Amino acid sequence: MTDDVLRRELFALPEGLVYLDGNSLGALPRAVEDRVRTVVTEEWGTGLIGSWNRPPSAGPGEGWIDLPARVARRLAPLLGAGADEIHVGESTSQALFATMVAASRLRPDRSVLVLDRTTFPTDAYVAQSVCRLLGLTLRWCDGPGDSPDGGVAAVEAALDDDVALVSLTHVDFRTGALWAMPEVTRVVQEAGALAQWDLCHSTGALEVDLAGSGADLAVGCTYKYLNAGPGSPAYTWVARRHHDDLDPPVAGWMGHTEPFAMRLDHTPRRGVGRLAVGTPPVLALSALDAALTVFDGVDMAAVRRASVALTEQFVAGVDTLARRHAEEQLSLASPRDPERRGSQVSLRHPHAYGLVQALVARGVVGDFRDPDIARFGFAPLYVSPADVDSALEALAAVLAGREHHDPRYAERHAVT
């Protein structure tokens, strides 16, 4: 293990590009290119149906059917969890649906789900769907903002004896504000509720310690700091103590103890395996499996230290520019304390969309969130301190040249 976590050579990033959007879509790990070619041409093209059990030139335990378990083993150290607690597959939305229903079934005498108002919209939509199906009530709490307690008081204010589950997005997608996971988990559980964490904007860039935090459930995507490609599969984590009682909403073929007995009655597998539903998405899981190799031998504490250094460097530079251009109403939307911030810095500006587009034109890629947020994600495996300097130089030039007021940027687009 080394403190130097930068390994840009493992990524196929275009020469000269400063890519600060890994919090939306991670860069392409070179290992994925070879792996996907092998899966398509050799395993599918030549191995055909036999590759479910053993693809050509692969060893035992490397069949397509083993992919979810193999990916779980790779994810475990990034989550501070056991591989046997992790299910991989489906979309984040479906994973949230499954865990929210399962959580409410673990607390059958309680009828309230709590989410934070700053949650990612998907989480809100899925929670509303679950409440409608099960006759539950959705209650909102405040996000952590830049409060030094990391959101403990915000959550406490929403707790009572009727709360079954508190489901929070570990890092706020807009501002990068970071919940204090262990402390918040504790107050949630002291109220008899379950604590669930949406890790989409944290895993791969922060030190996540699910076991240490004592959490109950977690869900996350793999296409941001885990670099597994657009629309790659999500993962679900369930603390081992809940495995025997885990009761998901959709019983699937792959969650059956004996799928190939092809019986009409469903006997769920033990543990998180019962969360499996349909046939594993082999191309996507193979890409994910290969993508995670960039974390081989990487110390996540060192990743966090590098991330804090990068965001601090960026914040300091932005502060200087904001002072230089007092007329610009450029301000920090992220918490100033790096301990309360994920691996992302968000700026507020009335022309945030133009600001992002003008930076893209200069080879610095961040993204825009309605109405006035410019987001910059710092993936320490491929973003260097020199990249941050380049980004700040570009921002200085944009502001000096008022490039963000270009009429081409009047019409707004935003994506994932």
Next chain:
Amino acid sequence: MTDDVLRRELFALPEGLVYLDGNSLGALPRAVEDRVRTVVTEEWGTGLIGSWNRPPSAGPGEGWIDLPARVARRLAPLLGAGADEIHVGESTSQALFATMVAASRLRPDRSVLVLDRTTFPTDAYVAQSVCRLLGLTLRWCDGPGDSPDGGVAAVEAALDDDVALVSLTHVDFRTGALWAMPEVTRVVQEAGALAQWDLCHSTGALEVDLAGSGADLAVGCTYKYLNAGPGSPAYTWVARRHHDDLDPPVAGWMGHTEPFAMRLDHTPRRGVGRLAVGTPPVLALSALDAALTVFDGVDMAAVRRASVALTEQFVAGVDTLARRHAEEQLSLASPRDPERRGSQVSLRHPHAYGLVQALVARGVVGDFRDPDIARFGFAPLYVSPADVDSALEALAAVLAGREHHDPRYAERHAVT
């Protein structure tokens, strides 16, 4: 359009292999190899986040965000449906869950779901899950077997005023028995229920005419006769007359009218678009988009004629062999009438597992289903009459040499 639908040169099948397992995992279309390489290396690696709207070297309307709609346009002629009636994404299991809940919400005063006992297990598991969530009852009907009425009487026996939905697997995965879709749909609807078809084992090998049959809903996978690769995404079809009232169980980000407004309340898109849940699985959808190009200019009526000719040729050859080896208890498990049969021939034999393995050893790939079924699928785009001759020669040699009794085949495996 021509009656010659054979285009094996478009597939990367190993030389000399007789692949009769396209009803489980379709062969690799060569177009997929190039397309996946482009998506990974150019669109993701170089285009990065910008490819959601417009990948490098792609035209307008070819962004990742447009993939579900593009694939829907390719699927439409294979389903006898409008592209605006088709949603692509998620697994078959999740698609079944969504349609079964939505169907029951279209018939709120009814409380029974009907499935056939010969259904694929996934359908049964999902229906049981839906019944439990919504307080409905699951009722079984018989399958069509080889009945000349294509299952009309079997379904009629299960209908009453309390049936909300009848969900049937168009082609029986074990025997290849084929429901009479238009006639069965009619009796279901005359009883006031909705008719749903699981097309996993038919689309791409049969002439499917959803509009002409008058059906209400349909679901299907794309990794069998549609050749989109292991675990590729499913599609959902909903008749246009139900679009305004369509109310799926999980409201997702991508099913929102304005996903990038990032609001906490959900306003569903019009039509089948509201079935969209999470971020589209771009690698898998791109592979599917490319895979479907093998159907360009292909007349599905000609595909069906070729399929019937191939299965008739195989059945006749098996009949001869069964007479020659009367001691073998080899019998036809599929309906003898090709009008009542999908693109698959299943044989029953006490050592069906050994039979399949011995054929695989001779380069003829079928598969085994517990306890005594050997299945052979005939994909007319890459299986020729000469392949059927080769398969019959191999079967003759296996039976003559009693190769299926090889002790290596005592332990059984089966996959997808």
